[in-house]
Amino acid sequence: MPHNFFVLSGEHLELAQDEVVSISKIYDQYTEHESESRLVITKSTVPFEKIAGRAAFVRIAGNISGTFDDISEIELHVPRPDAFACRTINLSSKKIDGVTLEREVGPILKKSWGARVSLSSPSLTIYLILTDTKRYVGYSDMILEPKRPEKIFKYPHELEWKLARCMVNLSGLREGKTLCDPFCGTGTILLEAESIGIRSIGIDFDEKMCYISEKNLSQNGYESRVINSTFDYIQKIKDDVDAVVTDVPYGSASRSSVAPKKLIQDFISILPKKMKLVMVYKKGIDLDYLDKAKKYEVYRHKSLTRVIAVR
Ligand SMILES: C[S@@+](CC[C@H](N)C(=O)[O-])C[C@H]1O[C@@H](n2cnc3c(N)ncnc32)[C@H](O)[C@@H]1O
Structure with a gap:
């Protein structure tokens, strides 16, 4: 089963790691994973492009070819690319001279493939990913430009x-399912859901907010x-809703x-007990009925830390 790697941007680390795993589990419930700092490795049947194309916090992704201690052990079982580049991603706590490493590995691959090196437009990039415990070699032809x-x-x-x-992804919905945001405001959650193929229904008691949401959706040709x-109102449509993802009012x-x-x-x-819920609210509100939910704190500025709860 293929191993994929995902290098995260570094924002909200636990949330970002769980997002990758959650997306993978949507398509393969038997996904196995390990995470170390900004690196998530998944073992699943899901192509890395599928996960990276949805995730909010993934910066680089690809296939893992194997691990190595010494560069002489590096082997890549991929068809010969036209042109390749070699890049080091140092996620370890040690200072490492990535350029020297790339200059050592590049010629070995060039010789075994007979392919050109192109740093500006490679058809395949080889990644040497270094953590405190392992050295991985991975490869990817995907440029992440969501x-x-x-x-x-x-x-x-x-x-x-x-x-x-990220909240949409944590809801575990796949394409074609329906999400409801009953406090939709400007429609941010609705836009993100529909941009990855999830239908959405927004509710807001403020007419102006509904107008704004509708305009933002129609601008993108969304439905x-x-x-x-x-x-x-969600009670009336609950049978059509697969998950609730929402950002509740913060007070003042x-x-x-x-x-x-x-x-x-x-x-x-009023929500059905089994309804999947991903909700963000302002830290400080004590919600004991969400005791069993997984919670993530997200600092915004000195007077706003949010909590994302996944139930
Ligand atoms: C925190 S804002 C949502 C912001 C939204 N996530 C966005 O990105 O624009 C909460 C929204 O809940 C709406 N709201 C407040 N009380 C409500 C209620 N009782 N029923 C429905 N909507 C309500 C407000 O009008 C506001 O737009």
Whole structure:
């Protein structure tokens, strides 16, 4: 079974590691994985492109060919590329001269393949990935340039797209399934969901927010529905919804007159118990009914740390 590698950007490490594993498990529930600092290695039937194309925090991804102690042990079982480049990714705590390593490995591969070296436009990149415990050799022909949905209307309290994308991925939904965001605001979660093929339905009690969401969706030719109503409208559509992914009001920033804790409590109480829920809220609200959820803290600035809960 192929081993894939994913080098993370370094933001929100635990969240980013879990995102990769969660995506892989959507397509192969038997995915095995190991993580070390910014590196996640998965063993699954899922092509790395599928995972990297969805993930918010993956910077480089590819196949693992094997491990090595000495460069003489490096073997690559891949068809000869037209042109290749060799890159070192040092994730270890030691200072390593990557350029020298690349200059040593490059000629060995060049000789065995008879291929050109091209640093500017390689058809295959060989990665020498060094951690404190292992040295991996990996390869990839994928350039990560995710197509981003456009957002014509922004708003000060909107969710960062990477967090929204990551939350969608943690919901475990595959393409064609339906997500609901009952506090959709400007539609960030809806946009991220639809950009990876997940249908979405937004609800917001503020007419202006619904207008903004609709405009942001139509700008991208997306078809997600937006309903101008309070969150309890979800009860009417719950049979069409596979997961709830949402960013609940933070209190003073919201137009809601109900205190955030009460609002969240009321909201969770109407959700079917088995409904998958990925919810972000402001740290400091004590939600004992989410005791069993996995939680991640995400620092934004000195007066806002968010908690992402996955139930
Ligand atoms: C934190 S904002 C969501 C921001 C959104 N994630 C974005 O990126 O734009 C919360 C939203 O909940 C809406 N809201 C507040 N109380 C509500 C209620 N009772 N029912 C439905 N929507 C509500 C507000 O109008 C606001 O747009």
